[in-house]
Amino acid sequence: MNPVAVAFLGSSAAALTASAGSLSLLFSQRLPGVAIGWANALASGFMLGAAYLLMSAGLGYSAWAGAAAALLAVASLHAVDRAGRSALVLHALHSAPEGLAIGGAVWLGFPFGIFMIAAIAIHNVFEAIALCGDLRDRGASVSRTAVLAAGSNSGQVAVATLSAALVWLFPFLLPWVLGAAVGSLAYLVMVDLLPRSYQEIGKTSISLVTLAAMAILVLLGIPG
């Protein structure tokens, strides 16, 4: 299957899995801070693990291009973030890294692409658990939180498909897409997910959960 099609179908499936985050509300109408903190920590670990795997795979192409793209992505997200924390800005902050990760990974081989899509899908569920808790607090119904959680990842599908298509048209862009994914994934974890995790629960449990999630992803994702 064409990697662009894999990116489109895979990122769409990953976006839809985010709605599973609302299932947590069936067990508890109001999620405790600990659950939200751990969900964000797990999401952080998965993103850092994905960044590590993409970096390891991408270094074989062009380290300088990758680093330049990573720095450009960080600078861009930083500029967007400075503009204000509107819903649109937060949406862009989250969609770009995850979409770029899928768009780049599908060009590193079908198994790796599928693995990255699965990792982002699981990450989306943990991220959605935290989001659904916020939405429920604002009075949204469980079904509405499920739709909004999936919809909030629509940008991910667009970025994944666009970045994969760009590499298809201009193969020399692959290290740039991979570098941008690594830089933006790391930036998102540091600017949003980890600070929110630390606010909810103790730093030791956050550190352990984040590292465990990262280690599992790295261990499963390394070749051989």
Next chain:
Amino acid sequence: MGEVLVVLVLASLTALATGLGAVPFAFVSRISSAVEARANALAAGLMLGASFGLAAEGTHRGGWQTMAGAVGGVLFILLVHRLLDRHRFSFETAKSVPGEAAGGSAAAAKRALLVLIVMTAHSAAEGVAVGVGFGGGETLALAITVAIAVHNIPEGLAISAVLRSQGVSLVRCAGWSVFSSLPQPLLAVPAFLFVELFQATLPYGLGFAAGAMAFLVLQELLPEAYGNAPARAVSLFVTVSLVLMVLFQRSL
């Protein structure tokens, strides 16, 4: 013998780099907490970059062994912290001892001592990282050595900031900063000899160092940085230094 000497000299240089943290106090009387936060964020990015390098080398030689070593590294730091906590030594209490606001000199001296003890405990893991880094080859060793040396400067800055505020001289500030990093050369040599003698333990050692350093970043450096600077500033410093560290390792 020659290699051991190289390890000792380079690990000693990383310790000496800690003394550079006192240099800004030749020009200013105090450093704001926002600047310290950014220095911590910079150190966090460098440490994460170094951890990535150690983990990459380790997983190349054995994924499960590296992960087992990383678990050991995390447990080591948790054990050190438990021992320090038992004696009421922690990163937070080191930064603000109750009663200091009242200007008590005993509390101030205690704060200086706490900072020194906590930083010394931290540098043990970094010493192991330098030692096993040499076991993983010259390129990795040089990258880890430079990363830890540069990361030591903000640590020296934190120690000097506390000591300088107590009226300690600039030279003594530099001296105590270097002292806090002495476990680095002292542990680097045995760690290097161990992985050299027992090659099969190298992925465990690389994982140990990577796990310990990454855990220190998540448990101490980042919360400390987030507490004193906006998240977007912390994020910018961490990610830029992380990317530059990885690029540096790749360019060697």
